Amino acid sequence: MTDGIIIKGIGGFYYVDIGHNIVECRARGLFREQNIEPLVGDRVLIRFNKEDNRGYIEEIYPRDTVLTRPPISNVTQLIIVMSIANPKINLWFLDRLIVIGHDANLNVIICINKSDIDNEMADKITYMYRNIGYKTIKTSTKTREGIDKLNSLLQNQISVFSGPSGVGKTSLLNAINPALNLKTGEISKKLSRGKHTTRHVELFKLQENTFISDTPGFSSLDINHIDANKLNTYFIDIYKSSQKCKYSDCLHINEPDCFVINQVKNNEIYKSRYDNYVSMLNEIKNRRRF
Ligand SMILES: Nc1nc2c(ncn2[C@@H]2O[C@H](COP(=O)(O)OP(=O)(O)OP(=O)(O)O)[C@@H](O)[C@H]2O)c(=O)[nH]1
Numbered sequence: 001m002t003d004g005i006i007i008k009g010i011g012g013f014y015y016v017d018i019g020h021n022i023v024e025c026r027a028r029g030l031f032r033e034q035n036i037e038p039l040v041g042d043r044v045l046i047r048f049n050k051e052d053n054r055g056y057i058e059e060i061y062p063r064d065t066v067l068t069r070p071p072i073s074n075v076t077q078l079i080i081v082m083s084i085a086n087p088k089i090n091l092w093f094l095d096r097l098i099v100i101g102h103d104a105n106l107n108v109i110i111c112i113n114k115s116d117i118d119n120e121m122a123d124k125i126t127y128m129y130r131n132i133g134y135k136t137i138k139t140s141t142k143t144r145e146g147i148d149k150l151n152s153l154l155q156n157q158i159s160v161f162s163g164p165s166g167v168g169k170t171s172l173l174n175a176i177n178p179a180l181n182l183k184t185g186e187i188s189k190k191l192s193r194g195k196h197t198t199r200h201v202e203l204f205k206l207q208e209n210t211f212i213s214d215t216p217g218f219s220s221l222d223i224n225h226i227d228a229n230k231l232n233t234y235f236i237d238i239y240k241s242s243q244k245c246k247y248s249d250c251l252h253i254n255e256p257d258c259f260v261i262n263q264v265k266n267n268e269i270y271k272s273r274y275d276n277y278v279s280m281l282n283e284i285k286n287r288r289r290f
């Protein structure tokens, strides 16, 4: 019996990384009876035959996190990638992914890519999000600025990259590990669910205990399941100030003595952050009416 981690699953076969090699496994019938489907990312106990490197999954250890799109468990970290230009930075998209990352219980890291195009602008955004409280790095796959730093932030984590199309997610993965040799434009294609394409996700091992998903996460940008009081806590800058609002259930719209609104007026909270908060809150409230 050996412990391992499922890095790929295709047609009822699960490929389990046990450190020095990868074992092709089937799940024990027991799982099917219990309606449990092994997921990529699962830590498992396997029994296998050394001769042919095949075996069975005997046990699935408790999952820390579960993502549904792509279906993958035990992800620890979300790397949100935005580019400074082509496509130009989209703070609405960024703030939304931050919220989704917090809601999925992931450590959030922000990567501002294509710094080679406009370094000053990249500095500005990096400063802004560091100031809010996020680990933010400036990268370029052309000059390799920040690539080693990004690589070091991936150590001992299972990371998923996310961000708009064309910001350089694939290029960054390749810059970190050229052996991956992913074709640019390839990872987004994996998410398009054509009739004939079987969508599957795979974990790439960078080092022992260090994996990255080959498929970007959260392409739907869905916040439907988040409630209004939670949203408040996912904007860490707003949440910090909300401790000083008069009402503990203040949503910072038009309540009296709202410290958050005060901080926005004093430029202590970025206007774009507040605006994106309000727009997401309205979306959530409107949903409630139906
Ligand atoms: N100037 C510049 N261009 C970059 C950089 N990183 C990537 N690119 C270019 O941006 C384009 C898109 O890069 P991809 O890596 O395919 O972007 P992606 O985020 O994976 O895109 P999707 O697969 O559509 O989600 C390519 O033409 C890259 O060469 C960078 O740091 N600087």
Ligand SMILES: [Zn+2]
Pocket: 242, 245, 246, 250, 251, 252, 253, 255, 257, 258, 259, 260, 261
């Ligand atoms: Zn308030």
